[in-house]
Amino acid sequence: MSKWVYSFGAGHNEGGADLKNLLGGKGANLAEMAVIGLPVPPGFTLTTEVCTAFYKNNHAYPAELKDQVRTALAQVEKAMELRFGDSARPLLVSVRSGARVSMPGMMDTVLNLGLNDTTVEGLAAAANDPRFAWDSYRRFIQMYGSVVLGVDHHRFEDIIEQTKSDSGAIEDTQLSVLDWQAVVAAYRTMIQEEIGKPFPQDPEEQLWGAIGAVFGSWMNHRAITYRKLHDIPADWGTAVNVQGMVFGNMGADCATGVCFTRNPSTGENAFFGEYLVNAQGEDVVAGIRTPQPMSNAAAKPGEVSLETAMPEAYGELVKVRAALEKHYRDMQDMEFTIQRKRLYMLQTRNGKRTAAASLRIAVEMSHEGLINQKEAVLRVNPSALDQLLHPTLDPSAARTLLAKGLPASPGAASGAVVFNADEAESRAFKGEAVILVRVETSPEDIHGMNAARGILTTRGGMTSHAAVVARGMGRACVAGAGGVVVDYNAQTMSTGGRVVRAGQTITLDGSTGEVFLGLVGMIEPAMSGDFGTLMQWADDNRRLGIRANAETPLDAETAKKYGAEGIGLCRTEHMFFEPERIGAVRQMIMARDEAGRRTALARLLPFQRDDFHKLFRIMAGLPVTIRLLDPPLHEFLPHADAELAELASALGTDVESMRRRAVELAEANPMLGHRGCRLGITYPEIYEMQARAIFEGAIAVAKESGTAPIPEIMIPLIASKKELEITRAQVDRVAKQVFAETGTTIEYSVGTMIELPRAALLADEIAEVADFFSFGTNDLTQTVFGLSRDDAGKFLPAYIEQGILAKDPFVSIDVEGVGAMVRIASEKGRGVKPKLKLGICGEHGGDPASIAFCEEVGLDYVSCSPYRVPIARLAAAQAALGVEGDRTA
Amino acid sequence: MSKWVYSFGAGHNEGGADLKNLLGGKGANLAEMAVIGLPVPPGFTLTTEVCTAFYKNNHAYPAELKDQVRTALAQVEKAMELRFGDSARPLLVSVRSGARVSMPGMMDTVLNLGLNDTTVEGLAAAANDPRFAWDSYRRFIQMYGSVVLGVDHHRFEDIIEQTKSDSGAIEDTQLSVLDWQAVVAAYRTMIQEEIGKPFPQDPEEQLWGAIGAVFGSWMNHRAITYRKLHDIPADWGTAVNVQGMVFGNMGADCATGVCFTRNPSTGENAFFGEYLVNAQGEDVVAGIRTPQPMSNAAAKPGEVSLETAMPEAYGELVKVRAALEKHYRDMQDMEFTIQRKRLYMLQTRNGKRTAAASLRIAVEMSHEGLINQKEAVLRVNPSALDQLLHPTLDPSAARTLLAKGLPASPGAASGAVVFNADEAESRAFKGEAVILVRVETSPEDIHGMNAARGILTTRGGMTSHAAVVARGMGRACVAGAGGVVVDYNAQTMSTGGRVVRAGQTITLDGSTGEVFLGLVGMIEPAMSGDFGTLMQWADDNRRLGIRANAETPLDAETAKKYGAEGIGLCRTEHMFFEPERIGAVRQMIMARDEAGRRTALARLLPFQRDDFHKLFRIMAGLPVTIRLLDPPLHEFLPHADAELAELASALGTDVESMRRRAVELAEANPMLGHRGCRLGITYPEIYEMQARAIFEGAIAVAKESGTAPIPEIMIPLIASKKELEITRAQVDRVAKQVFAETGTTIEYSVGTMIELPRAALLADEIAEVADFFSFGTNDLTQTVFGLSRDDAGKFLPAYIEQGILAKDPFVSIDVEGVGAMVRIASEKGRGVKPKLKLGICGEHGGDPASIAFCEEVGLDYVSCSPYRVPIARLAAAQAALGVEGDRTA
Secondary structure (H helix, E strand, C coil): CCCCCEEEECCCCCCCCCHHHHHHHHHHHHHHHCCCCCCCCCCCECCCCHHEEEEEEEECCCCCHHHHHHHHHHHHHHHHCCCEECCCCCEEEEEEEEEECCCCCCCCCEEEEEEEEEEEHHHHHHCCCHHHHHHHHHHHHHHHHCCCCCCCHHHHHHHHHHHHHHHCCCCCCCCCCHHHHHHHHHHHHHHHHHHHHCCCCCHHHHHHHHHHHHHHHCCCCCHHHHHHHHHCCCCHHEEEEEECCCCCCCCCCCCCEECCCCCCCCCCCEEEEEEEECCHHHHHHCCCCEEEEECCCCCCCCCCCCCCCHHHHHHHHHHHHHHHHHHHCCCCEEEEEEEEEEEEEEEEEEEEECHHHHHHHHHHHHCCCCCCCCHHHHHHCCHHHHHHHHHEECCCCCCCCCECCEEEEECCCEEEECHHHHHHHHHHHHCCCCEEEEEECHHHHHHHHHHEEEECCCCCCCCCHHHHHHHHHEEEEEEEEECCCCCCCCCCEECEEEEEEECEEEEEEEECCEEECCCCCCCCCCCCCHHHHHHHHHHHHHCCCEEEEEECHHHHHHHHHHHCCCEEEEEHHHHHHHHHHHHHHHHHHHHHHHHHHHHHHHHHHHHHHHHHHHHHHHHCCCCEECCCCCCCCHHHHCHHHHHHHHHHHHHHCCCHHHHHHHHHHCCHHHHHHHHHHHHHHHHHHHHHHHHHHHHHHHHHHHHHHHCCCEEEEEEECCCCCHHHHHHHHHHHHHHHHHHHCCCCCCEEEEEEEECCEEEEEHHHHHHHHCCCEEEEEEHHHHHHHHHCCCHHHHHHHHHHHCCCCCCCCCCCCCCCCCHHHHHHHHHHHHHHHCCCEEEEHHHHCCCCHHHHHHHHHHHCCCEHHHHHHHHHHHHHHHHHHHHHHHHCC | HHHHHHHEEEEEEECCHHHHHHHHHHHHHHHHHCCCCCCCEEEEEHHHHHHHHHHCCCCCCCCHHHHHHHHHHHHHHHHHHCCHHHHHHHCCCCEEECCCCCCCCCCCCEEEECCCCCHHHHHHHCCCCCCHHHHHHHHHHHHHHCCCCCHHHHHHHHHHHHHHHHHHHCCCHCCCCCHHHHHHHHHHHHHHHHCCCCCCCCCCHHHHHHHHHHHHCCCCHHHHHHHHHHHCHHHHHHEEEEEEEECCCCCCEEEEEEECCCCCCCCCCCEEEEEEECCHHHHHCCCCCCCEEEECCCCCCCCCCHHCCHHHHHHHHCCCCCCCHHHHHCCEEEEEEEEEEEEEEEEEECCCCCCHHHHHHHHHHHHHHCCCCCHHHHHHHHHHEEEEEEEEECCCCCCCEEEEEEEEEECCCEEEECCCCCHHEEEEEEECEEEEEEEECHHHHHHHHHHEEEECCCCCCCHHHHHHHHHHHHHEEEEEECCCEEECCCCCEEEEEEEEECEEEHHHHHHHHEECCCCCCCCCCCHHHHHHHHHHHHHHHHCCEEEEEECCHHHHHHHHHHHCEEEEEEEEHHHHHHHHHHHHHHHHHHHCCHHCCCHHHHHHHHHHHHHHHHHHHCCCCCCCEEEEECCCCCHHHHCCCCHHHHHHHHHCHHHHHHHHHHHCCCCCCCHHHHCCCHHHHCCCHHHHHHHHHHHHHHHHHHHHHHCCCCEEEEECCCCCCCHHHHHHHHHHHHHHHHHHCCCCCCCCEEEEECCHHHHHCHHHHHHCCCEEEEHHHHHHHHHHHHHCCHHHHHHHHHHHHCCCCCCCCCCCCCCCCCHHHHHHHHHHHHHHHCCEEEEECHHHHHHHHHHHHHHHHHHCCCEHHHHHHHHHHHHHHHHHHHHHHHCCC
């Protein structure tokens, strides 16, 4: 005979926390609390298997179920010394759903079940409060009527309104027992009308009706949608918990409340929560009365703490707090009711918390010996660290929402609206805080983005140029705010009928994607000692190396401060945009032949050498991976006519030939165009200059410090072995020349980005001439999906909403497709060179789920933007611990 | 002891045609001719293995070589009754290279070797012609001097010029024996100066010098480049042929000539060739004297045929012709010399021929029983058929070359230059022949392209829009003529200093990429009965189905005429551009909501239904694969301001909102943007309309004809199973509706393009909801390589030149990368559904090498443009026969 029902409380405990899959979260924790001796009103759980069987057998219950429920109910009656349907001492029960994982508000609940025309009098007598009893009865009819009988809730509300209007009352509290009796009568007449039969008076019929409604709610539309969104299988089913009712609203010696074992906002180890005297749970939520604090320590003047109001119950609750935290080894979120001074625990679960609290609780619990360091590392959500590293809006500050876009780069920023990069720079130079607002950004805006406090774009997704660069720089960014219309000519942005002019102040919240009018108060981040401690524990437990994507000395220093173990991606083109060199870059592009290009490149060489010199000095002793020029040349030419004219005169040429060259260079699909090693092969002098700058910079540091850096030179956009052979030979030739000229030889390596499907498919061949692979998963995602990250904003949100894609594949690696390519390339590459160094330098390098994938595939390191280095360190540790966990399992 | 030298001729035949790898083509065929009893001057071949050993052993010959050469030479002396270096009867030899495959002009040759100051007198006496002997001697010194001794050929020419000027001669023929003796003396002095030692007089030294030079020429720059371009491994090596000299220039009873067993131009089974009396081979080539025809039948008035001039030798040659063709079972290209009435064969090889000749020869040889039908099928190069299906320039017509671009779509066309599509259409409507000239074309130019005789673009590659569409339409096209500058405002195109105005006539040769000024005479294609015969034999031998890519009734009819077995790709968007519907398309795009889109789509529905109705009627009983809308919506909007304004007024909106919408729709990388099923998912009403049009059209044909067509509905740009699930469900829903409305149910299937790497990687999942896969290898090539076909023109030519890519991957499938994806998808798809129908509908479907790949992977069919259907039929047969060959091997 199968066991379908598990009792809990009053010494009959058949379940426990380990049976969560069978009993659901709520039922398992109720049983667990009862097992460890906490005061839980007795009850029983119909298992999730009942639900599964119910749906498998055409909405029929298992044969043994009725008997098992009857037996369990009899135990509850005995324990509570009450009887179901008894006119003098009636047992009332609650009937609640409870799935394996919390699905808040998705399914139905019925309270006060067991009341009828007879038992209501018994309750009135027992409570010595007829108004309480009739109020409870009408609440029960209302809840049962709508949940179980399917009567529209407006019908109930109309009757109460009518009653209030008849008796001249404004609030429910003004209604008398007689009023509630009239309401009950009206309810029953109305229900008879609606369903063609009377409201059930038999408690057992009520019980089975409620159980059926809870199981039925598992398949309601809301629940199905929720499961789809959260990837919860339908065959998990829900459990049903039937529990003896206790009342916090039976008088002044009753209360109800919600509390946390530690402060969920700060993590402080102090009892935290609130309660209401003479109230039910729903009253706390409704917010009509002001809840009071738990402890005297937390009470402000005029507040009465539970510690003062009900010292005995409070004392008991303090013990419960200690017991539960010790038992569950995590911060708990508890619900309790005090009925006539007696404490009852109705729920406990691991409490939700802020990032700061999460960090502090993990570290302190480990110091307290409650958990070990590995557990502490696993307790903190890496993504939440982002909040800690950037300023945030003061939750209490007033604000006026203007628009909403994508939360492209976290942090908050306020400043004057500016519509172009040059102005942003010049105003920032004068000390003004500015927000750069653009339809979209391009590499020529970088100086302005760097100067601005934040960036707002109206087009582009989470990995648009603006988003990627902003995250790299640690600037707040809201991207793709489609509702905002920017008019560069009029120097305005308008949204929802409001027009904001250049110079007006706005505030961005890059963590939520919100844009506010004016200045909104902010909280600066404070890095606690706990942060350092946890990072140390993470480092002790990770296998993956963590590097940063960095070009400027500032970026490199930030990266080092956050614990980067080298640079995994230095994008040399970013260095080309600085004002004093963009001229030479453009001269090179305008040159009609190789000689002209060489002249311009000779002007660039000292700048690039200096760039690398500085980076090598900061990263002394650490690896620095430098990617040679990648973007198509037209990215370096201005678009506006005025700028073209200016450039033409600077270069001593005419606007017409400038424009012709710009048109010549324009591409239908720049992402798939003349870029990467294709430039290096058609204009070998560019890579030659870059290689020379790298070797000269590295040798300068070697001479200065006695320790030679080991540059890792990376060739982008390789699709075939020959491309790498040719470009590698160029680099090797330059190395020989520079070594001969300087009389100094240093170690270096040459590798490639794997960012095209063809490179992944032919990785075995390519590995023969590569010292390392670095997965450029941004471009790999674009090519594997055939998806431009600049254009995806038009349909990707709809794709995620419809569940076609679980996540934005530019944010978290697509394991099935892009991941398959990474796996193929890793296996093929290591098949040829078992020790081939493998890393990842796409945006995914800072995403915890992607890092877990990198750990699984066995990459050597991940590289991410400097501000995400701590996140990557923690995620890498969790990935390693996860893998270890799997191994010992 | 290894055998390094193989004798041939005069009864000492050690080799044969089967030893081509060892003896090279020339040596093997000389031996073969000798074996079958033809008159071949005796000689011997130093094998290709000598060459390989020479390079392996640091330029040293194998030890046994000298002895083997000496023995073989002695046999030649004996057979010819001459002696090497003999003052009275000197043996002279030629020393020629001969690799496995012909490498014309790449390596060196030395004739008349063995002449010196003594033997020249012997030759003079034997020939009874001192001038002949001294001319031969100076030719030998000249050839040996430049080839073996490395003396610049100008030095020799200067001496002859000086001699001519001294003696007042204008032509070489005016020089006397004394003059030639003076030239020889001057040569010898000059050589002594140049190389510091005298010209070698010892014939044996001469011989080894020449042999060394031939082996050395295998590694000269020209040869290395040629091998790289033609994928010939360096370790194949070359052989060296040493052969007794015979002379066609010893008097009036001597002659030399080149002939073919059949006419290489028409294929006619008639002896074809030309000869010169008293001449050497080089005189035929030099063109100073006019060669005469072989037979009386071929002789025009005033010409003297060999048949008439030397009837005996001619009679012998006719027998040789018959013997060689019967022996080699293919048309032969032969060189012969007649020395004192005696015929000598110096070379035979399979003759090169035109496409028409190739076809005729294959069919006639099969009829003659010389080869079987399978062999006939294998004899014709499928790509050559292209020439037969389009008009070609008359080779004898005068022409002025203007520019050169890519041979993007074959055929020739003349017409007036027109710079926009509307004008092209209106002028063509009036009966004028026009050539549409554009920088590049876009879908809005299609009506103009269709109206034009040919298309010229200055940008874009072999698979640019212009090229693909032109091939599909069978229009001649020269694409990417980078040297031409088009000025739309001035209505001119200029190139190389010449300006061509609108209205002037130009001629395109789409088979060579040439552009000519004015009208150039043309030859219309004539489809012979042989063509039909060979196609029938091809069909008897192929496994792959052949379909066509076609949208219009005209295309469909052409396809059917050429033997297509259905439509493999009907691109519905092409149907949207017709003038009477583009308005509704644009109205749909401008609509702000679904209701507006539905109104516009309702206007389009009757047009689409009619389109499909017509296609289904033409393709009655054959499958028709229809791809739902694929390109991004902005392709349907005009770009020019004037057109935008016109459209705005037509749609009752303002230019500003038109422009805003155009900007909204613009994409950074349209290839990777909002297109394909992404449109179908975000605007489901579009696919719904298309599905309805398909089912209504098909049911109309079913009712009309009693036979229902089987539409195959194809969803483009699928990257995940869910996309196909969603769009397929839409189609199924519409099918149900239409079946219910019409009371008729028909069969149909729904499948997908596999054109993204992710679709290939997840093909097993996708196959669960697909009835068929069609590989869209154009887009797959773009994404696998990360290569935009519109932009590749900037570097792809350099890539092919440098050997990074063997071929343009848009023309012939990249087997290693793109092919790997096709293979993965085929295996995964068939792993789930063993009978899953697989086809290919990219441009590769008409490329023979790609078709061979499709055969190997086991696809069910290929689909190509209508004009390539015959090519595909033949290529498919050859692929099947190839595979069969491999199987029996």
